[in-house]
Amino acid sequence: MLKATVKITGSKSESNRLLLLQALYPTIAIENLSNSDDADVMEKGLQIENGIVDIHHAGTAMRFLTAYFASQENKEVILTGSKRMTERPIKVLVDALKELGADISYENNEGYPPIKVKGKKLVKNKVSLPANISSQYISALLLIAPNLENGLELELIGEITSVPYIKMTLGLLSQIGVESSFEGNTIKVLPQETVPSSTQVVESDWSSASYFYSIVSLCDVGTELTLSSYNKNSLQGDSVLAEIYKDFGVETSYGEHEVLLRKIASETNKEIEIDLANAPDIAQTIVVSCFGLGIGCHLTGLHTLKIKETDRLEALKTELGKLGAPIYVTDKSLTLKPSDQINKDVAIDTYNDHRMAMAFAPLALKTSLFINDAEVVSKSYPDFWKDLESLKFQVKNS
Known part of the structure; x- marks a missing residue:
C-alpha cells in the first residue's frame, strides 16, 4: 500500500506575480520559486531592456510582460512566442492598456501576438474590463498598478468568474505592503513608490x-x-x-x-x-x-x-x-x-x-x-x- 512524501515546486502563478513585483520593487526577495519553464521565461523576460522577448508557450508571461513593458519608460520590446501563442487573444488587455495611455501595436494579426510595446509613463488611472475574461488580463493590470503614478481603479463589467486568482494577486500586493480594495465590481490599488524589504516564500503549486x-x-x-x-x-x-x-x-x-x-x-x-x-x-x-x-x-x-x-x-x-x-x-x-x-x-x-x-x-x-x-x-x-x-x-x- 502506497505511503510516501513528495515535495512540489513553488506555485507558477505566485512565482510569476512575485517576479513582476520584484522587478518593480527590488527590495523584495523570493524563496521557493517555481522551477518551471514558465517562471524561467518570466524571469529572463523581465531582464530584457530592448529587443525581442520570446515567451514560447507561456501565456501568463505574455499577459504580465505586456503590462510590465507598457509601463516602463525607455524600454521597447517585441513580445512573441510559439505558433499557438500567436493564436491566443490579447486584445482585451492591449485595449485596456491603451486606454491608460500605453503605446502598443500589432506586428501581424490584429488582436494577437506578436506585439510591439514602447514603454511610457502611464498617468491615467481608470479603466474597465469584461469580468468574464481570463483573470490573467486583470492581474496583469493590478500588478503594475501600485507602480503607476496615480494607482489604478479597475471596473469589471458583468459577472466575475475568476475571483480566486484576482484575490491571489491582491493578497500578494498586501503581503508586500500595497493597499487595495475590492468592493462590488470595482478594484482600487493605491500608488506606492517603494515597499519595505521582505522575503516572500512561494507556496507550492x-x-x-x-x-x-x-x-x-x-x-x-x-x-x-x-x-x-x-x-x-x-x-x-x-x-x-x-x-x-x-x-x-x-x-x-x-x-x-x-x-x-x-x-x-x-x-x-x-x-x-x-x-x-x-x-x-x-x-x-x-x-x-x-x-x-x-x-x-x-x-x-x-x-x-x-x-x-x-x-x-x-x-x-x-x-x-x-x-x-x-x-x-x-x-x-x-x-x-x-x-x-x-x-x-x-x-x-x-x-x-x-x-x-x-x-x-x-x-x-x-x-x-x-x-x-x-x-x-x-x-x-x-x-x-x-x-x-x-x-x-x-x-x-x-
Missing part, C-alpha cells in the same frame, strides 16, 4: 498537487501521500481540490506547511456536478479521475479552456475518446457518462499542453498507456516524471 489527488483517488483505501509545502489558508484558487476530492474518497489533513492525502472510501457517487469557473486549470485532472473511477461528471464554467495551450475541451474529448470514454463537450462545459470500460495500450497526445500529460498519467494505475511528448511537463512541473518514479510508477522514455 496546488495545480500540481491535483495529479497526486488523482493518484490517491485511484488507489486502494488506506493509501497515504504527504505533499509539501502547503498552507491551509492558501491564496491559490486550486486549493478547492481538498473539498472536491472528498467526493472521490480522498481526505485532506493539514500539518505545518504540508498536506496529508488519505484514501478513506471506496464507494463514490456515480455522477457529480462541479462549477469550475474559479478553478478551470484542474478540469482535466478531475475528468480523468472520474473516468478512472467509473463515475460520470458534468463540469461547467470552462469557457477559458478553449484559449489555453490548446483547446483543452476538444483535446479531452479526443484523448478520453481513445480510451473509450463517453464524453461530450460544448464551448464551456464537459459531460462524462459513467463507464467501466477503459481501453488498453493507448497513446495520449499532449498538444504542447503540460496539463494534458500530467492529468492522464494517473490512469496508468488502471490501464497501460503512453504519453506522447512527455517532456512538455517542464512548462510547470519539470520534476513530475521523477516524482512519479519515486511512487513506483514505471516511467519509460520512448
